[in-house]
Amino acid sequence: MDEETDGVLQNKPVARELDAIDRKILGVLVDDATVSYAELGERVCLSPPAAHERVKRLRRSGAIRGTAVIIDPKAVKKPLLTFVHIDTKGWGKTPELMAVSQYPEVEEIHSVAGDTCMLLKVRTEDTRALEGLLARLYETPGVTSTRSYVVLSTYLERPVQPGVTTEWPTPRHMATPLY
Amino acid sequence: MDEETDGVLQNKPVARELDAIDRKILGVLVDDATVSYAELGERVCLSPPAAHERVKRLRRSGAIRGTAVIIDPKAVKKPLLTFVHIDTKGWGKTPELMAVSQYPEVEEIHSVAGDTCMLLKVRTEDTRALEGLLARLYETPGVTSTRSYVVLSTYLERPVQPGVTTEWPTPRHMATPLY
DNA sequence: TGTTGTCGCGGAATTTAATTCGGCCACTAT
DNA sequence: ATAGTGGCCGAATTAAATTCCGCGACAACA
Structure with a gap:
């Protein structure tokens, strides 16, 4: 009851x-x-x-978030894929960065650990459009530098897979982790 | 006829x-x-x-490549997202790298321009599983170094959008491109 | 300028699939 | 033991996908 x-x-x-x-x-x-x-x-x-x-x-x-068609980027005039790393002055400036999420060429925005603060995945028609996007990024307050990784070829790209992670033995030169 | x-x-x-x-x-x-x-x-x-x-x-x-459900990574025990940059000794060694595409934790493999040769997007259960994957990468012939960018938070992640790229004026300090 | 073929659309009909319903069985906890 | 629960199946019902056919706009062409 x-x-x-x-x-x-x-x-x-x-x-x-x-x-x-x-x-x-x-x-x-x-x-x-x-x-x-x-x-x-x-x-x-x-x-x-x-x-x-x-x-x-x-x-x-919630295991299934939704259902979506997968669009060929070339069909919608976005053949150029680029990963953009951004360094920022402070963490508080992220709200300004969020404005970038409104642009349709931005597909992903992640906050990452490492020698960069933000990682963007963007698709543009050409390098000209990428330049425009980068120009917008540079005008964003707090952005100190960016590095772009232009994708030459994509060998694999697929949605989240349900497959379980493959078990792998601990490398011989490593000790068994404590936890 | x-x-x-x-x-x-x-x-x-x-x-x-x-x-x-x-x-x-x-x-x-x-x-x-x-x-x-x-x-x-x-x-x-x-x-x-x-x-x-x-x-x-x-x-x-081909504009619509297919239809897929979108799976919550956490629901399939893959809460940890990491981008891995790989430097390799030569381009010919990529076939070996392609074996990595068989692992379900690898979602994307790109060849990129910049100070790295390959860019991987991987989802693992935890840092332990990521360590296992990196160990496998290091054993791959031709791999000289890797850098990992562990994602702390994801602010935006969506499929390829049909929206057209926003027009943006040439920044004032730049000349009009020749082509 | 008329003509013909093509293409995309709408409405109705048909086929197929989604969804509901009721009952059955296995398992659990009390 | 036994009532309750959850998940399954088969049949029935509802809803949607798909087909069919005729119409009208447009373009190529005479």
């Missing part, structure tokens, strides 16, 4: 551990989210409604 | 320019690819079959 008596929604944040079937489902849907529940069920040995129920649960729990 | 008489497939590589409606469609489907053609059509002022036809064309042309 202690369940969702608060009414409105029974969408409890189901944050359960994923089992093998869940990971299989994620593997299929990361490859192609347009498969029918019939085929999805067949691939993971479940009936269509059962597969549907699983996917619903994965969505509710 | 000069059309696809070669039979088999009439999937000609329709590589036409995208118009405004196509870009709107991409914008909707990048946000949420689960919308029905009825709603998609309504959002871009088209009938459901017309919207369907457009999307089919975008798929055939």
Whole structure:
């Protein structure tokens, strides 16, 4: 009797551990989210409604954040991929940097440890457009320097994979970590 | 009578320019690819079959590469995001590096210009798993050094956007480019 | 300037898939 | 033991995808 008596929604944040079937489902849907529940069920040995129920649960729990089409960058005139490292004077200036997130050529903004403060992934039509973006960055208060890594070729690019991390033995020259 | 008489497939590589409606469609489907053609059509002022036809064309042309669910990295035990820069002795050693693409924790592999040769985006469960991956990298022939940028916070991360690049005036201190 | 072919669209019909429903079985905790 | 729970299946229902066909705009061409 202690369940969702608060009414409105029974969408409890189901944050359960994923089992093998869940990971299989994620593997299929990361490859192609347009498969029918019939085929999805067949691939993971479940009936269509059962597969549907699983996917619903994965969505509710947040394991599946959403579904999106993958666009060819060249098709939308953004063939040039660049990673931009930014050094800033202080951490408080990040709000100004966030304005950059409004530009459609900026795909990712990360705060990183290392000899740089921010890391941006940007796609532009050409070096001219990249220059424009960098000009905007230099005008941002707090930005002291930037380094750009222009991508020549992309050998692999894929969404987050459900696969588990491969176990690897501790290198022979290293001691077993304490924790 | 000069059309696809070669039979088999009439999937000609329709590589036409995208118009405004196509870009709107991409914008909707990048946000949420689960919308029905009825709603998609309504959002871009088209009938459901017309919207369907457009999307089919975008798929055939390759502008839409596929559809995928977006997985929460934390849900699959990969909360730690790291960008790894690799310097190599020669370019010929890349085939060896490609073996790395088999590991599920590696999401991207790029060849970049700048003071590094390769750039990897990897997601691991923890620093221990990252250490294991780096150990594997160091054992790869040709790898001379690596630098890791551990991501502390991610402020923006999204798929390729169809939005056009913002026009930006040439900075005052720069001359108009010749081409 | 008329004509013909093409292309994209809309409305209706049809097929297919998503979603709901009810009952069953295995497991758990009391 | 036993009531409760959760997940599954099969069938039924609802909703959406997909096909079909005719229309009108546009372009190439006579």
